[in-house]
Amino acid sequence: MDLFQLLSAELGPARVLRDELALERFAVDESGLPRFPPECAVLAESRAEIELVLRLAQEHRIAVTPRGAGTGMTGGALPVRGGIVLSTERMVRIREIDAENLIAVVEPGVTTGALQAEVEAAGLFYPPDPASLESCSLGGNVAENAGGPRAFKYGTTRDYVLGLEVVRMGGETLQLGRRTPKGVVGYDLVALMVGSEGTLAVATEIVLKLLPKPRAVATLLATFRDLLTAGAAVGTLVGRGHRPRALELLDRVTLEHLRGRTPYRFPDGAGAALLCELDGDPEGMEAQLLRCAESCEQSGAIEIQIAEDERRRRELWETRRRANPTLKALHRRKIPEDIVVPRAAIPEMLRRVDAVATQANLPCATYGHAGDGNLHINLLIDEPDSPELEARIERALDATMRATLELGGTLAGEHGVGLLKQRYLPWEQAPPVIQLQRQLKRLLDPEDLLNPGKIFP
Numbered sequence: 001m002d003l004f005q006l007l008s009a010e011l012g013p014a015r016v017l018r019d020e021l022a023l024e025r026f027a028v029d030e031s032g033l034p035r036f037p038p039e040c041a042v043l044a045e046s047r048a049e050i051e052l053v054l055r056l057a058q059e060h061r062i063a064v065t066p067r068g069a070g071t072g073m074t075g076g077a078l079p080v081r082g083g084i085v086l087s088t089e090r091m092v093r094i095r096e097i098d099a100e101n102l103i104a105v106v107e108p109g110v111t112t113g114a115l116q117a118e119v120e121a122a123g124l125f126y127p128p129d130p131a132s133l134e135s136c137s138l139g140g141n142v143a144e145n146a147g148g149p150r151a152f153k154y155g156t157t158r159d160y161v162l163g164l165e166v167v168r169m170g171g172e173t174l175q176l177g178r179r180t181p182k183g184v185v186g187y188d189l190v191a192l193m194v195g196s197e198g199t200l201a202v203a204t205e206i207v208l209k210l211l212p213k214p215r216a217v218a219t220l221l222a223t224f225r226d227l228l229t230a231g232a233a234v235g236t237l238v239g240r241g242h243r244p245r246a247l248e249l250l251d252r253v254t255l256e257h258l259r260g261r262t263p264y265r266f267p268d269g270a271g272a273a274l275l276c277e278l279d280g281d282p283e284g285m286e287a288q289l290l291r292c293a294e295s296c297e298q299s300g301a302i303e304i305q306i307a308e309d310e311r312r313r314r315e316l317w318e319t320r321r322r323a324n325p326t327l328k329a330l331h332r333r334k335i336p337e338d339i340v341v342p343r344a345a346i347p348e349m350l351r352r353v354d355a356v357a358t359q360a361n362l363p364c365a366t367y368g369h370a371g372d373g374n375l376h377i378n379l380l381i382d383e384p385d386s387p388e389l390e391a392r393i394e395r396a397l398d399a400t401m402r403a404t405l406e407l408g409g410t411l412a413g414e415h416g417v418g419l420l421k422q423r424y425l426p427w428e429q430a431p432p433v434i435q436l437q438r439q440l441k442r443l444l445d446p447e448d449l450l451n452p453g454k455i456f457p
């Protein structure tokens with residue numbers, strides 16, 4: 001019996017997919033990269049089954065690529081060497097919500113939105129909020145250290161993972177971390193796993209820190225004539241001591257795409273927008289929001305829309321959330337970048353992005369989590385494919401990465417390296433640092449069978 005027949009005999013053919021059509025959805029993710037079909041996809045339902053797959057795959061020297069919901073933007077879940085896609089989409093149990101100790105224990109396939117709904121119903125709060133939260137999995141969030149708008153005040157997934165149960169290639173299970181808010185016993189292996197893009201081990205259970213749910217939320221959207229003024233307004237707002245939970249920036253090209261397609265109508269002359277959201281206790285919230293509005297006004301806002309009720313708040317967020325799908329739907333190709341610069345460097349970075357796009361003669365839409373300096377820069381391609389176009393895209397991406405590093409930034413804010421950014425890893429990290437990471441990888445997966453071909457060039 002070959003490996004696939006063995007797995008089929010153990011787990012049943014309904015959960016060991018071999019059919020070309022059934023495998024199609026495991027060949028792609030949201031990166032826009034070409035298809036990489038696996039030879040087999042296993043729909044695991046328990047840790048024991050993941051141990052079995054990783055033990056047998058090791059014995060047969062077959063590559064395994066872990067997969068959550070496949071919403072990754074850099075190709076992390078693509079099985080570049082074929083083999084097995086190990087899907088956690090059926091591991092969707094929320095095992096525990098402990099209000100007294102403020103923790104949740106979940107299986108890796110639980111979607112972020114499902115956990116948030118459940119904890120909020122219990123009066124609690126799980127802050128990480130990737131825009132894909134209705135579909136992405138918590139296992140994928142851990143592997144990518146997912147962020148989102150609320151990272152500005154609350155941090156990213158990393159700040160909420162207390163403990164992890166992981167299975168290594170070969171089938172050994174390790175319990176890492178703890179269930180308590182504090183702890184310093186041995187090396188922080190949880191921190192090593194978070195953001196490791198499924199290359200070190202497969203997460204089978206996640207212990208997450210929760211917070212009490214903020215009692216009030218207040219939101220405003222400020223519109224500016226141009227992007228540089230909006231970018232500078234971010235620094236002014238933060239410099240004055242405001243700490244919104246989200247501070248999101250949209251540029252003119254993004255606004256033009258959203259016009260007429262979202263509930264909020266931008267005024268004429270709008271060249272950029274800032275979405276600002278505060279949370280906390282209701283007392284003093286309105287006064288705080290008005291102070292933020294005043295700061296935006298003094299920075300040059302031409303219109304400020306304050307959400308008076310929950311419906312209006314949802315509409316403003318819907319406007320922001322539609323940015324990515326709208327750009328994607330309206331162009332043949334969208335090449336997304338995800339860089340971070342120090343907040344003070346945002347205006348200079350925006351200036352450089354504009355120059356890069358003009359030089360490459362490619363339309364470009366920029367939006368993102370401005371409070372964190374995390375910008376999503378999207379090249380929009382409608383020209384027919386050609387080697388000349390590819391060279392131009394590459395030059396534009398290279399120039400963007402160079403500008404990011406020159407300004408003291410980092411090349412991936414929340415989407416990871418995956419396949420798309422491997423080329424740039426040595427631009428940011430010195431050879432001994434890359435070598436050390438390769439050694440760690442070899443220690444946990446000596447034959448390079450778990451998610452091979454990712455992160456390292």
Ligand SMILES: Cc1cc2nc3c(=O)[nH]c(=O)nc-3n(C[C@H](O)[C@H](O)[C@H](O)COP(=O)(O)OP(=O)(O)OC[C@H]3O[C@@H](n4cnc5c(N)ncnc54)[C@H](O)[C@@H]3O)c2cc1C
Nearest residue numbers: 068069070071072076131137139140143146147198203414
């Ligand atoms: C419209 C849209 C908006 C987005 N917005 C955001 C955003 O605001 N912030 C943000 O951070 N990201 C965002 N993303 C990117 C993406 O949703 C996140 O990276 C998400 O964390 C991926 O989760 P997933 O379950 O889809 O993972 P997948 O795409 O399935 O996998 C991603 C990586 O995780 C690994 N992996 C998955 N499960 C496990 C596991 N159990 N154990 C070990 N490794 C595993 C895979 O091998 C792969 O390397 C967005 C994507 C889309 C399409």
